[in-house]
Amino acid sequence: MAHKGTEKTLQKLKDSVSNGNYYEAHQMYRTVARRYNKQQKYTKAIHLLHDGAVSLMQHEQFASGSDLANYMLDTYNLGAVTVDEKSLDRVVELLSLYPSDEPGRKMYIHNAFSWTQKHGEYREGDPELHDYVGTMFFHEERYAPAEEHLLVGTDHSAETLGKVAASWAQVENATSPGLFIARVVFQLLAMKNVHHATLAYTQFIEEANPATTGTEAKVRRAPADEPETEPVYSDSWLNFARLVLLTVQRDAVDLFRQLRESYKPMCQEQKGFDELLDDIGEVFFNIPRPRKQGNMLQDLMSSLFAGGPPQQQRQQITASRQGGMELD
Structure with a gap:
């Protein structure tokens, strides 16, 4: 006083x-x-x-x-x-x-x-402040800085990230909206934050209501579990992000490698995605990263925050993997 x-x-x-x-x-x-x-x-x-x-x-x-x-x-x-x-x-x-x-x-x-x-x-700054600033930028439709702050925020930030990805994809009239949330999910997983990655993905699905193929894939969340059904989306990026999200929660290094190989053509068309998946493989499955100079995750995040994916990189991936991959 x-x-x-x-x-x-x-x-x-x-x-x-x-x-x-x-x-x-x-x-x-x-x-x-x-x-x-x-x-x-x-x-x-x-x-x-x-x-x-x-x-x-x-x-x-x-x-x-x-x-x-x-x-x-x-x-x-x-x-x-x-x-x-x-x-x-x-x-x-x-x-x-x-x-x-x-x-x-x-x-x-x-x-x-x-x-x-x-x-x-917190080394990155206070999460509550990141949440406030990121949400502020989201409401101002400044999606790149919003994403930057929300990635290191709170549970609320993670849910807002799903909304950011959906809105950003809509504003850009993206033919593959799932690319926007896949980028978010992979960045969060590279930081070993499964909880926030799940919240962001779930919120995106709720906001975007993406089209499905009308088929379902069976997945096991653990080897001994009974298979559960997952929707198969028309957007291959949504299927890929979901499969990676489920795979990192299991001791499934072979399955992770199989996923990377199956979706390799897609990732090669997106700058920095292979490096993010290298990070995910390292933190969850102890897969050694290829020897490269510099901090690729940091470089990728810096480039991503400068704006959305280039228009050429937003084109729909026509090679369909609609059937998904059974996680058992």
């Missing part, structure tokens, strides 16, 4: 903003916060800067508000503020006030993730 002196200063600054004295208020917020930081009174500085950023943005002074928002993140780092619900809520609240076209938003997002990487427990 800020002291009475701080609250009095805040009220004075709020009045200045309400009266339209935006430049004066902005400079005073910075001056007082700088003084608090020099005294290592980081809690007071954060309270002041957050309040000022909110007030200025609510008055559509977005550049000044963004400056204070970023100064708040600088103070988070100065004070070694840990990532918790309260500190993260401030970050998200300010982010929600940014217009999508405000130039300062990109730097604010970058600084926010930098803080969560330094003072949180």
Whole structure:
């Protein structure tokens, strides 16, 4: 809780903003916060800067508000503020006030993730923040950055990834929509995240309602299980993604190799897919990766986040594998 002196200063600054004295208020917020930081009174500085950023943005002074928002993140780092619900809520609240076209938003997002990487427990940044940012980009129909953030998010992120893939494929009028979700599934499996891959795939099927061939394949989720039926889709990429997803949950290295061989022509037409499958084979079945220079998964993800698959790569694969492959 800020002291009475701080609250009095805040009220004075709020009045200045309400009266339209935006430049004066902005400079005073910075001056007082700088003084608090020099005294290592980081809690007071954060309270002041957050309040000022909110007030200025609510008055559509977005550049000044963004400056204070970023100064708040600088103070988070100065004070070694840990990532918790309260500190993260401030970050998200300010982010929600940014217009999508405000130039300062990109730097604010970058600084926010930098803080969560330094003072949180996740190397890629806080999953809840990734979920918020990825969902925000999805609603703005910015599918590439949405996918980038949602891949390292929460359960909600995984379900949203299914929606992203379905919407992205629709916007691109893709003849093989399954390619979009296959890419998501393989990236998640390369990170050994079966749970999120399953959530994303299931949500895609629900959103896209893809056509089936009218036939079914029998699969076994474990060698001793009774066979279960799975729909066979007209889109071969959906069948391939589903079969890989089921195979990695079993001790079925031979079946994985057989799958790769069967769908090899498809994968060879998509840049980076063989490398993703190499990663999947390594993390689930200890299959040594071919010796190549560089981090292929990282390179692939960077290229994918730059945009959707090239139009040439979106053409329907006509070589049908409609019958699927029995997992027994």
